Amino acid sequence: MKNRGDSVDCDILVVGGGIAGLSLASALAGRTGVLVVEAEPTLGFHTSSRSARQLIPSYGPAVIQELTVRTLALIRALEVHLPEPVLTARSFLLVGSEETVRDRASGHMHPVTPAQMMALAPELKPEHFPAAGLDTTSVGCDTDALMEYHRRRILDRGGRILTGSPVRSARYEAGGEQFGRWVTEAGEQHITSRVVVNAAGAWADELAALYSVRKRGLQPYRRTAAIVDVEHPLPADAPMVADADETFYYRADGNRVLVSPSESVPSEPMDARPHAEDVAALVDLVNSVTTLGITGVVKSWTGLRTQTADGLPVVGYDDVVPGFFWLAGQGGYGFQTSSGMAEIAAAMLQGEQPKKAVIEALSPTRAGL
Numbered sequence: 001m002k003n004r005g006d007s008v009d010c011d012i013l014v015v016g017g018g019i020a021g022l023s024l025a026s027a028l029a030g031r032t033g034v035l036v037v038e039a040e041p042t043l044g045f046h047t048s049s050r051s052a053r054q055l056i057p058s059y060g061p062a063v064i065q066e067l068t069v070r071t072l073a074l075i076r077a078l079e080v081h082l083p084e085p086v087l088t089a090r091s092f093l094l095v096g097s098e099e100t101v102r103d104r105a106s107g108h109m110h111p112v113t114p115a116q117m118m119a120l121a122p123e124l125k126p127e128h129f130p131a132a133g134l135d136t137t138s139v140g141c142d143t144d145a146l147m148e149y150h151r152r153r154i155l156d157r158g159g160r161i162l163t164g165s166p167v168r169s170a171r172y173e174a175g176g177e178q179f180g181r182w183v184t185e186a187g188e189q190h191i192t193s194r195v196v197v198n199a200a201g202a203w204a205d206e207l208a209a210l211y212s213v214r215k216r217g218l219q220p221y222r223r224t225a226a227i228v229d230v231e232h233p234l235p236a237d238a239p240m241v242a243d244a245d246e247t248f249y250y251r252a253d254g255n256r257v258l259v260s261p262s263e264s265v266p267s268e269p270m271d272a273r274p275h276a277e278d279v280a281a282l283v284d285l286v287n288s289v290t291t292l293g294i295t296g297v298v299k300s301w302t303g304l305r306t307q308t309a310d311g312l313p314v315v316g317y318d319d320v321v322p323g324f325f326w327l328a329g330q331g332g333y334g335f336q337t338s339s340g341m342a343e344i345a346a347a348m349l350q351g352e353q354p355k356k357a358v359i360e361a362l363s364p365t366r367a368g369l
């Protein structure tokens, strides 16, 4: 990678310093010249610092489940380089009516009896939840440690990261017989690159427009979470519990509990903030269906989960504009698919054709986008 004053030349420019961009740059670093630009002063400022930190192999369509299983294997392999494990055992218990649990349960989830459900989560009021499914392969994830691992790896392998550098404009310089190059203005930097990767999260469609690329209908949806004090803390080995109708989920967070109303409300790309009335309604709901006894809200936050119309991410080269690669639309699966998706994207960026079925399922050229 060459640096001339405020001008930088690299092979692959990754726009977005969340888990998607960092995982990909980490997979590429040392193999090619990679530069990450992030608009905010810190990495992971938006959705990637606002998740529930749970990886659930039974969650999502088949291709998401496959990427989740691969991500778990890749994170377990990288954990050997870290002083503390990134993943910790934490099962996932889905509760609700017979029909909704059956519809949501798949793959790694198996049904449990009402008595088993109550043994696993005695705080539930059983009259509200006739059926349950358990995913024992699900784990908690130290997402900060995972992002820090990727940041370190990028830098150790000669990659670069520029924070506080929003991409403002771009143009493509055709190269005649040669490949052309992107010229991107980001913050004070003038960056030339062979490829630009769109890992801009909620801003992915806006970023595409800056590069004159057709938008793919990437819609951000609000999702709120809160840390609450409770009368009856959960044991450390308690499963994460989620209602199959997606009205709430919760899990232990030390002596406190993380709760979410599981809402999916469309939003503009923005620094989303919680609505006090949503948090109050959540507290009432959880107190009515469990014996946790929420006594107060310690903090709450909102992030944007960005999805396409079919709910699958968009990964791969744009079919019209040269050198523009999509890595967006991770929705509620961004951490659990991060390393698996980065592995596939890195291979594609290096001219390989890995996992044909996965590439086709996530392709920016698929029908409906």
Ligand SMILES: Cc1cc2nc3c(=O)[nH]c(=O)nc-3n(C[C@H](O)[C@H](O)[C@H](O)COP(=O)(O)OP(=O)(O)OC[C@H]3O[C@@H](n4cnc5c(N)ncnc54)[C@H](O)[C@@H]3O)c2cc1C
Pocket: 015, 016, 017, 018, 019, 020, 021, 037, 038, 039, 040, 043, 044, 045, 046, 047, 048, 049, 050, 051, 052, 053, 054, 055, 165, 166, 167, 168, 199, 200, 201, 202, 203, 207, 222, 223, 224, 225, 260, 302, 303, 304, 305, 328, 329, 330, 331, 332, 333, 334, 335, 336, 337
């Ligand atoms: C409440 C909640 C709970 C969740 N729980 C889980 C969970 O348990 N497990 C799981 O796997 N997933 C979960 N998710 C989803 C997960 O957090 C996201 O899928 C993931 O963080 C998305 O990562 P990203 O890198 O695509 O986006 P982001 O983290 O938003 O990163 C995109 C970055 O691009 C930058 N950017 C945008 N435009 C520009 C520009 N023009 N120039 C430079 N930079 C730009 C932004 O500043 C941003 O930092 C949850 C989400 C929420 C909101």
